[in-house]
Amino acid sequence: MSPVRRLLVRALPLLLSVLLAGCGAPAAHDTAERDVRDAVAAWSRTPPAQLAGIPLEGWGYEVSAVRRDGAQATARAELHYRLTGYDAAPAGSAREVRLGRDGGRWRVTGDRAAPGAPPQLWDQGPVEVVRGAHSLVLGVGQDAGTLSAIAADADRAVPAASAAWPGPWAGRVVVLVPGSLDRMAELLGRPAAEYRGMGAVTTGRVGAAAAPADRVVVNPEGWAELSTAGRGVILTHEVTHVATRAATTARTPLWLSEGFADWAAYRGGATTPQQAAPALGRAVRRGELPGALPADEAFAFGGDPEALARAYEGAWLACRMIAAKWGDAALVRLYELAGRKSPAAALEETLGTGPAGLTAAWQASLREELAAP
Structure with missing residues (x-):
C-alpha cells in the first residue's frame, strides 16, 4: 500500500467522526431554536x-x-x-x-x-382606560379626570366628523394620551421638536381599506394650553382624518386633506375667518396675496411657524369657499375623486373648473374675507 493510501485509510475514521459531528450540530441547534420559539408561543x-x-x-x-x-x-x-x-x-x-x-x-x-x-403605549407605564360612547381613550401618567374629559371631547368630535363626511367609516376613535411630549414622540418614532405646540396628531396608512384603526395621539403639553373650544376643534380635525382615511391616498393634495379636516372642525360654528386665520390675514393686509394654493411641502413641521399657519389657514379657507360656492356635497365628492384622479380632472368633474379657476376664486374670497382689519 502506498504511503498516501495508508495516510488516507488512517485519516478516514477521523474524517467520519468530524462529518458525523458536523451533521449532528444543526439538529441540536434546530432543537434549541424550536424550544425558544415554543417558549415564546x-x-x-x-x-x-x-x-x-x-x-x-x-x-x-x-x-x-x-x-x-x-x-x-x-x-x-x-x-x-x-x-x-x-x-x-x-x-x-x-x-x-x-x-x-x-x-x-x-x-x-x-x-x-x-x-x-417605536414602543407601545404600555411600554411607557401602567395604562388607564376610559371608554366613551364613540371613543376608547388609553393614557399613561394621566389622571382619570383628564382622560374622561378627552373621551367626552372625542365623543362630540365623532358625530361632527360624520356630519361632514357622509362616506363609510367605523364611527369610533382610539385616543392615546402619553405622559409627556417626549413620550408622545417616542410613540410616533419622530423628534419631539416636530410636535411641540401641537395638540394632537393622527397615525395611519392612507388608502388602506382594511387597516387597523388610526390612533389619535395627544400631546399633553400642547393640549393643556388649549381652550375648551380649541380642544374641540383639534379633536374634530384629527377624527376627520380618521373618517376620511380610506378615501385618502398619496395623490390627495395636503391642502385638501388638511383643509377638509379644518372645515369639518369649524363647520356650523361661529368662528370667523378673521379669528381663525390671523397669520394669513396679516399677509393679505400687507398685500402678500398667495399666488397658489399651499403646496404639500408647506405643511412640513420644523420650519417657519408663521408660514405653516398660513398654509393651514389657506387650506381651510379654500375648502370653506368650495362648500359655500359649490355646496358641501361637491367638496366631499372632490375629496373622493382627488385620491384617484389628477387634480385637474377631479376639479373639472366636481366643480366645472380647473386649478387656475379654483385659485382665482380662492384669491377673491381671501380678499373679501381678510382684507379688512
Missing part, C-alpha cells in the same frame, strides 16, 4: 396581566429570528393584536423578547420594542 397566548383593562383580541407573537448566547436568548418577533371593536385588521409592533434557560426550560424574562421600532 406559550408565553404569548394571552396578553400580560397589566393589559387586562384594554380590550384586546388576536394577541400573538410571530418569531422571525432567534439569537442564543449560552443560557440567554433573544427572539425578534412581530406582535399582532386588535383593539376589540376598533381595529378592522391586526395592528403590528416589532418586538424583542428576552429569554433565560431555567431548569432545562426556556422562560421569557422580558419584552420590549425592537431596536429602532
Whole structure:
C-alpha cells in the first residue's frame, strides 16, 4: 500500500467522526431554536396581566429570528393584536423578547420594542382606560379626570366628523394620551421638536381599506394650553382624518386633506375667518396675496411657524369657499375623486373648473374675507 493510501485509510475514521459531528450540530441547534420559539408561543397566548383593562383580541407573537448566547436568548418577533371593536385588521409592533434557560426550560424574562421600532403605549407605564360612547381613550401618567374629559371631547368630535363626511367609516376613535411630549414622540418614532405646540396628531396608512384603526395621539403639553373650544376643534380635525382615511391616498393634495379636516372642525360654528386665520390675514393686509394654493411641502413641521399657519389657514379657507360656492356635497365628492384622479380632472368633474379657476376664486374670497382689519 502506498504511503498516501495508508495516510488516507488512517485519516478516514477521523474524517467520519468530524462529518458525523458536523451533521449532528444543526439538529441540536434546530432543537434549541424550536424550544425558544415554543417558549415564546406559550408565553404569548394571552396578553400580560397589566393589559387586562384594554380590550384586546388576536394577541400573538410571530418569531422571525432567534439569537442564543449560552443560557440567554433573544427572539425578534412581530406582535399582532386588535383593539376589540376598533381595529378592522391586526395592528403590528416589532418586538424583542428576552429569554433565560431555567431548569432545562426556556422562560421569557422580558419584552420590549425592537431596536429602532417605536414602543407601545404600555411600554411607557401602567395604562388607564376610559371608554366613551364613540371613543376608547388609553393614557399613561394621566389622571382619570383628564382622560374622561378627552373621551367626552372625542365623543362630540365623532358625530361632527360624520356630519361632514357622509362616506363609510367605523364611527369610533382610539385616543392615546402619553405622559409627556417626549413620550408622545417616542410613540410616533419622530423628534419631539416636530410636535411641540401641537395638540394632537393622527397615525395611519392612507388608502388602506382594511387597516387597523388610526390612533389619535395627544400631546399633553400642547393640549393643556388649549381652550375648551380649541380642544374641540383639534379633536374634530384629527377624527376627520380618521373618517376620511380610506378615501385618502398619496395623490390627495395636503391642502385638501388638511383643509377638509379644518372645515369639518369649524363647520356650523361661529368662528370667523378673521379669528381663525390671523397669520394669513396679516399677509393679505400687507398685500402678500398667495399666488397658489399651499403646496404639500408647506405643511412640513420644523420650519417657519408663521408660514405653516398660513398654509393651514389657506387650506381651510379654500375648502370653506368650495362648500359655500359649490355646496358641501361637491367638496366631499372632490375629496373622493382627488385620491384617484389628477387634480385637474377631479376639479373639472366636481366643480366645472380647473386649478387656475379654483385659485382665482380662492384669491377673491381671501380678499373679501381678510382684507379688512
